[in-house]
Amino acid sequence: MNKAIFIVLTLLGFIVVSFVLSFLIGTSTSNKIAMIPIKGAISSSGGGLPFEGAGASSLNILDQLKDADEDNNVKAIILEIDSPGGTVLASKEVADKIKEIEKPVVAWVRGTGASGAYWIASATDRIVADELSVIGSIGVTSSYLEFSGLLKEYDVSYQRLVTGEFKDLGSPYKELTEKERELLMKKINQIHDFFIREISENRNISLAKINKLATGEFFLGQEAIKLGLIDELGGRDEAVNVSKQLANVTEAEVVKYKDSEGIFDYLLDAKIPYQVGQGIGSAFINTDLKKPEIRA
Amino acid sequence: MKSRKKGVPARFFRRVLAYFLDTLLIALVIGLPIGYAYENTDDSKFEFLSPKDFNAKDLILGSAIGILTVLYWAIFEYKLRQSPGKMLLKLYVSPTNKELTFSHAIIRNLTKISGFLLVLDCLYMVFKKTHRRYMETIAETEVLRYE
Numbered sequence: 001m002n003k004a005i006f007i008v009l010t011l012l013g014f015i016v017v018s019f020v021l022s023f024l025i026g027t028s029t030s031n032k033i034a035m036i037p038i039k040g041a042i043s044s045s046g047g048g049l050p051f052e053g054a055g056a057s058s059l060n061i062l063d064q065l066k067d068a069d070e071d072n073n074v075k076a077i078i079l080e081i082d083s084p085g086g087t088v089l090a091s092k093e094v095a096d097k098i099k100e101i102e103k104p105v106v107a108w109v110r111g112t113g114a115s116g117a118y119w120i121a122s123a124t125d126r127i128v129a130d131e132l133s134v135i136g137s138i139g140v141t142s143s144y145l146e147f148s149g150l151l152k153e154y155d156v157s158y159q160r161l162v163t164g165e166f167k168d169l170g171s172p173y174k175e176l177t178e179k180e181r182e183l184l185m186k187k188i189n190q191i192h193d194f195f196i197r198e199i200s201e202n203r204n205i206s207l208a209k210i211n212k213l214a215t216g217e218f219f220l221g222q223e224a225i226k227l228g229l230i231d232e233l234g235g236r237d238e239a240v241n242v243s244k245q246l247a248n249v250t251e252a253e254v255v256k257y258k259d260s261e262g263i264f265d266y267l268l269d270a271k272i273p274y275q276v277g278q279g280i281g282s283a284f285i286n287t288d289l290k291k292p293e294i295r296a
Numbered sequence: 297m298k299s300r301k302k303g304v305p306a307r308f309f310r311r312v313l314a315y316f317l318d319t320l321l322i323a324l325v326i327g328l329p330i331g332y333a334y335e336n337t338d339d340s341k342f343e344f345l346s347p348k349d350f351n352a353k354d355l356i357l358g359s360a361i362g363i364l365t366v367l368y369w370a371i372f373e374y375k376l377r378q379s380p381g382k383m384l385l386k387l388y389v390s391p392t393n394k395e396l397t398f399s400h401a402i403i404r405n406l407t408k409i410s411g412f413l414l415v416l417d418c419l420y421m422v423f424k425k426t427h428r429r430y431m432e433t434i435a436e437t438e439v440l441r442y443e
């Protein structure tokens with residue numbers, strides 16, 4: 001056989017084999033419902049809080065939402081929520097993304113869908129939760145540990161060298177002044193107002209009613225449905241059925257999206273001890289004075 | 297067949313260039329179709345193989361690319377003594393002992409399944425000051441250039 005013909009035929013053969021293999025491996029054309037988990041405290045990095053273990057990264061959630069939105073086989077998206085909330089920005093960016101998606105998005109609250117996690121859920125088309133799920137806790141917090149008393153006890157003083165009055169606002173090494181407290185509360189109130197406006201718009205509930213509910217109180221699923229904070233009582237099956245109804249499909253395969261984690265997480269599952277160590281360590285030795293984190 | 301005409305050992309740089317030309321071709325004929333499958337296959341399809349966060353999809357599709365890549369070189373070198381990249385750079389594979397069998401062609405290309413293994417394979421050339429990779433010595437082959 002001519003050399004050139006052999007090369008062309010072999011290369012064609014490789015293309016055919018690769019395509020056949022790809023098809024066999026699983027290029028799926030069936031209807032799918034993407035299930036995206038939001039578990040633990042929500043933050044941009046997904047680092048969670050000390051003693052709370054790993055959290056949910058808003059960047060990962062945004063990536064997964066984008067993937068699901070771009071996949072033509074995905075007809076609806078379910079957010080599997082079990083989270084006490086998280087940082088304001090992380091919650092907001094996920095809620096904003098959900099509103100951009102034209103496909104039906106359903107929130108399925110398993111254990112907890114509180115604060116920032118409820119903000120995210122409110123942006124979906126329908127919220128399904130168990131009658132004993134924890135819902136709501138609408139409010140904003142910026143509490144933090146302050147060590148000035150402890151430092152005094154050990155005769156350690158805080159040398160304040162700043163160029164702006166509020167530069168070291170929220171430093172754990174000094175007591176908060178009245179002026180600083182007022183400023184922080186002003187910011188927290190601004191975020192609170194924004195938060196409840198969003199919930200009111202998302203859930204189509206009057207601002208006055210949401211204002212009454214936004215005391216930070218959490219509600220059980222059975223209470224939340226009466227208050228209009230959720231739409232259905234139920235579990236996974238209800239969430240899947242609601243998604244199918246909204247997507248107008250009778251059959252769909254539920255596809256669970258996973259966080260892509262590094263080898264560090266895979267080996268020894270060492271993330272939790274690492275975070276505890278990081279949390280304790282940074283409280284004492286981190287000299288980078290961060291502003292107190294405002295969480296929803 | 298031209299390979300029976302004895303050439304001179306190919307220079308390393310020439311071989312690297314031939315390798316990259318072949319890699320480009322492989323990216324087109326193997327990488328693109330399997331990459332398409334990668335994009336359109338969800339991880340859950342392989343969940344039954346995943347112990348935890350381990351991504352079985354990466355392993356399976358990566359292995360498929362690796363196996364087809366080795367076959368690419370083995371088929372061309374067994375049938376023509378040259379891959380398209382080698383052909384363009386006037387290189388060919390020659391057995392140092394007997395005839396080149398298909399299993400020899402597979403063995404000499406096995407480390408091309410991974411860039412890391414290939415580098416290790418090539419380090420042998422540096423340390424032994426030879427023009428043959430370690431797997432080439434096992435497969436009793438060498439790469440020559442037409443004079």
